[in-house]
Structure formats: structure tokens, C-alpha cells
Amino acid sequence: MNHSPLLEKTIELLREANSQEPVLDLACGSGRNGLYLINKNIPVVFADIKETALEQVKSALSPPHCEVKSLANFWQVDFEQDSFEQEELKPLAGKSFSAIIVFRYLHRSLFEQIKQAVTAGGYVVYETFSVDQPQFGRPKNPNFLLNHGELAELFSDWQIIHSFEGIIDAKNADANNESGKQAIAQIIARKP
Structure with a gap:
């Protein structure tokens, strides 16, 4: 599966912002x-709860990608701990990206942590998926759908650089979705 086309709109911004801190790929999956x-020579921290997902990323960085392997770091972390009230249990507390x-x-209780962890x-x-997604397939649970x-x-x-909500053609993105359509919401935003 290829990267999201949204990243192509962002690559120059990420290069420009990436002076001291890496980019966090939160819940990175594959x-x-x-x-x-x-x-594209941008340092990334791959973070996921699943060790198997992180191992899959590590193997994708094997030869012939040895020269970029030094740009990658790995963080096995549970972003869905329910004790976010306690500062020491907030996974992004004290982190900077x-x-x-x-x-x-989508785990809504992470949004404030995400906003705090991004450097100025x-x-x-x-x-991610919006509330219109159930007509096309999974997910259907409103907890995992943006309003x-x-x-x-x-x-x-x-500063909102890009914002989109609507239906996209995502053929081959999901084998369980015969229509090839997905309802998504996107944003690229710059912290003041």
C-alpha cells in the first residue's frame, strides 16, 4: 500500500520544519x-502499540534502504491508556516533534497531547475516516469517525494550510470495501 497523497502536499513544509526534531508517525501500522x-531524508519516529508493526517497518528499512535506516527510530507505546489525567501516563508528555x-x-483524548508535542x-x-464512512464499509463505530x-x-x-472533508476514490486501499470509496477528513495545520 502506498503512502497517502496528502504527504506529497506537505513534504516541503516538513523539510522546512524539520530542523531539530523528528516527525512522529503516530500509530504507524505498516x-x-x-x-x-x-x-525523502526526513527523520521519523515510528510509534505503534504492536511490536509486529514496528518489526515490519524495520524490515522495510533493510537493504537497499540501509543509507536511510539511521533516520528511523522506533517507539512501542500504548496511546490508548485511559489514565491520561495523570501526567506521567501521558505518552506524549515531555516529547517534542x-x-x-x-x-x-482516531483516539480523541490524544488531541491535546498531540498539539502540545508539536514544536512551535x-x-x-x-x-482519517469521517462519520460518512459507514455507507462504504468499516469502520462503523462512531468512536473512530470524525464529525x-x-x-x-x-x-x-x-494556521490551517489544508482542510478537506469528503468522499475519495480509494480503490485497492481496503479489500473489504467494494465501492472503492472512502469518507475522510484531512488537515494540515501549522502550530503558531
């Missing part, structure tokens, strides 16, 4: 998006 950044990219993942002038690149305008509202105090 790492398709972070691997795209690595191949030039950008955080999130694709096809850094970016959030977020893309209309939710991303724009969450980042209303940031």
Missing part, C-alpha cells in the same frame, strides 16, 4: 507514510 518521509502525522487512527512552527498532518468540522475546530487556533 509505516507506509513514515517510510515515504524517510525516503517537528510534526506529527496521523493516518487512519511545526505541523500536524491528520487524515463534520471536527479537525478544523480542534486546530482552529493553528
